[in-house]
Amino acid sequence: MRKPATDEVIDLCRDLIRIDTTNTGDLATSAGERGAAEYVATKLSEVGLDPQLFESRPGRASVVTRIPGADSSRGALLVHGHLDVVPADASEWSVHPFSGEIKDDFIWGRGAVDMKDFDAMALAVVREWQQTGYVPPRDIVLAYTADEEAGSDYGAAFLVDEHPELFEGCTEAIGEVGGFSYTVSNDLRLYMIQTAEKGIDWLRVHATGRPGHGSFVHDDNAVTALCEAVARVGRHRFPVVVTPTVRAFLEEVGEALHIEIDPDDPEAAIAKLGPIATMIGATIRNTANPTRLNAGYKDNVIPGRASATIDCRTLPGQFELFREQLVEVLGPDLEIESIHRQPALETGFDGALVDAMALALKAEDPGAHAVPYMLSGGTDAKSFARLGIRCFGFAPLRLPPDLNFSALFHGIDERVPVEGLQFGVRVLDRFLRQS
Ligand SMILES: [Zn+2]
Numbered sequence: 001m002r003k004p005a006t007d008e009v010i011d012l013c014r015d016l017i018r019i020d021t022t023n024t025g026d027l028a029t030s031a032g033e034r035g036a037a038e039y040v041a042t043k044l045s046e047v048g049l050d051p052q053l054f055e056s057r058p059g060r061a062s063v064v065t066r067i068p069g070a071d072s073s074r075g076a077l078l079v080h081g082h083l084d085v086v087p088a089d090a091s092e093w094s095v096h097p098f099s100g101e102i103k104d105d106f107i108w109g110r111g112a113v114d115m116k117d118f119d120a121m122a123l124a125v126v127r128e129w130q131q132t133g134y135v136p137p138r139d140i141v142l143a144y145t146a147d148e149e150a151g152s153d154y155g156a157a158f159l160v161d162e163h164p165e166l167f168e169g170c171t172e173a174i175g176e177v178g179g180f181s182y183t184v185s186n187d188l189r190l191y192m193i194q195t196a197e198k199g200i201d202w203l204r205v206h207a208t209g210r211p212g213h214g215s216f217v218h219d220d221n222a223v224t225a226l227c228e229a230v231a232r233v234g235r236h237r238f239p240v241v242v243t244p245t246v247r248a249f250l251e252e253v254g255e256a257l258h259i260e261i262d263p264d265d266p267e268a269a270i271a272k273l274g275p276i277a278t279m280i281g282a283t284i285r286n287t288a289n290p291t292r293l294n295a296g297y298k299d300n301v302i303p304g305r306a307s308a309t310i311d312c313r314t315l316p317g318q319f320e321l322f323r324e325q326l327v328e329v330l331g332p333d334l335e336i337e338s339i340h341r342q343p344a345l346e347t348g349f350d351g352a353l354v355d356a357m358a359l360a361l362k363a364e365d366p367g368a369h370a371v372p373y374m375l376s377g378g379t380d381a382k383s384f385a386r387l388g389i390r391c392f393g394f395a396p397l398r399l400p401p402d403l404n405f406s407a408l409f410h411g412i413d414e415r416v417p418v419e420g421l422q423f424g425v426r427v428l429d430r431f432l433r434q435s
Contacts, residue, residue: 002131005124005429006422010107013120013421014100015039016083017109023084025150032059033083033146033155040083040144043123047130052166056158060146064159064166067126069138075171076139077353077435078389080380081119082148082155082176085111086410094413106415113408115176117416118395119144121424125432136432141170148380151200151340156383170389172353177375177409178393179357179427182276183401184256187367192276193357194393196245196374197381198283199319199344201312203326205229206305206335214300223295226306229330230290233310236329238286238322241315242266245346245374246283252371275404282376286322288312288329309339313376316344342382346374347390353435357394360431364423365398396427 003011019039022031037053040063044051051065062083066076088097088110095101097110106112122142129136143166147155159166178194207229209222242250247263253273254261261269270280288310295306314322327336349372361368381391398420399405408414 005128006425008127009120009124009421009425010102010418012043012123013107013112013117013416014102016116016119017100017107017111018098020098021084021111022087023147023149024087027057027060030059030084032061034059034061036083037061037063037144037146040119040123043127044142047127049126049130054159054163056146056154060154062146062155062159063144064163065142067129067136067140067142069136069140071137072139074138076141076169077432078141078143078167078170078173078384079122079432080143080145080156080173080175080384081115081122081395082145082380083116083119084147084149084155085114085116086149088414092412097414102418105418107418107421108413108415110414112414112416113397113405114410114414115395117397117421117424118176121395121421121428124425125429128429137435139169140432141167145380152380152383156380160383160386164387167384167387167389170384170387173381173384173389173391174394175381175391176379176393176395177377178373179396179424180405181365181368181397181399183399188256188369189365189367189398190253190256191361191368191370191396192373193349193354193370194375195349195372196243196316196346197344197378197393198374198376199314199316200340200342200378201314201319201322201338202340203310203312204307204337204339205310205330206307206337207333208305208335209302211304212302214302218302221302222304222306223302225333226293226295226308229334230293230308230310233288233326233329234290236288238288238325240265240267240284241286241318242284243316243346243374245349245372246280248349249280249371249373252369256369275406279376279406280373282313283315283374286312286314286318286325288326314344316346319343342378345381345385345391347392353392356431356434357392359434360427361396363430364427394431396424396431397421398423
């Protein structure tokens with residue numbers, strides 16, 4: 001007998017977690033997504049869909065399928081989720097990270113919230129439609145991607161570059177990271193819809209000096225110059241810039257929590273938001289965090305060159321200005337090399353699709369109030385946006401009030417509440433039917 005989507009989602013999520021798709025960012029040591037991609041493709045074929053599997057590199061597989069809608073002349077909706085997960089060290093976990101164990105009403109494992117939960121939700125909903133003969137209002141393109149956790153080169157970016165025809169007619173998209181609840185009170189939950197994400201600007205900075213013997217007095221040491229500059233950047237706070245998304249978010253939150261938030265000086269108010277403060281705090285300014293250092297080859301030799309990697313994240317429209325500010329902090333003598341750059345995204349919190357999200361949430365949770373927010377990280381949306389697709393983070397999930405959701409992302413003991421997952425299926429189903 002066919003299981004309803006709200007039950008099947010549990011099996012699907014656990015199965016996906018059990019398939020190790022660890023992405024280390026290095027082709028040699030990554031597990032690859034092939035196993036999970038084949039699993040998803042089988043589940044889609046079983047119900048009469050025609051999924052295509054694309055392998056960008058051996059083992060690095062993505063799956064795409066199109067579900068024809070009642071009115072194919074309308075723009076299609078892209079529903080996307082990534083199949084890879086970040087590494088997990090089993091010795092640090094309470095359960096094995098690839099066990100998919102159910103304990104305390106949660107499904108535990110790497111990928112439980114990032115993002116095999118949503119992968120499973122979309123799969124469960126679509127399988128139910130196919131089995132009951134339901135036809136969505138417009139075409140839906142369902143994409144399960146590789147390599148999101150390492151910049152999307154072997155997943156979404158590959159698909160967009162090599163197979164853009166797969167996304168033909170797609171006008172809007174939903175994926176991570178949004179749609180989860182933040183409890184204000186018993187009868188009020190804010191559901192954070194991602195309408196913006198920061199840009200990525202990974203830089204390598206190089207200092208040069210005079211090489212020499214480690215025993216001499218030396219006033220032109222590349223390591224010293226680099227460390228001074230890197231320390232300045234690491235401690236620097238770039239100025240607060242409130243974008244339209246963050247302004248809208250702060251207004252909504254201020255109203256919901258009955259607190260006065262000065263949108264031009266929001267730091268103190270953000271600090272009061274509890275677990276989401278870290279997330280939101282990073283969306284009011286550009287950031288630059290040193291992450292790697294590289295210099296020298298022998299204990300008693302002063303090298304002529306030293307370098308550091310700086311992970312910079314920029315707000316929409318801030319890229320050029322940020323670079324100028326960064327050079328001021330680093331000083332004029334360092335050479336800056338760009339190693340990876342993706343622009344920030346921002347769209348409005350309006351239109352029929354946004355209304356459909358808010359209505360679907362409200363129908364399943366009368367205390368739901370949808371609010372826009374900006375993600376400080378980057379997602380596959382960056383690749384899909386290159387095709388002119390308007391991207392949202394909407395993977396609906398109702399969370400217990402005391403759960404520190406953002407800490408679970410890439411965290412130890414990542415887990416998703418079973419009830420929240422089932423809630424997500426119901427909301428996603430309603431939303432897609434009204435989209
Ligand atoms: Zn993710």
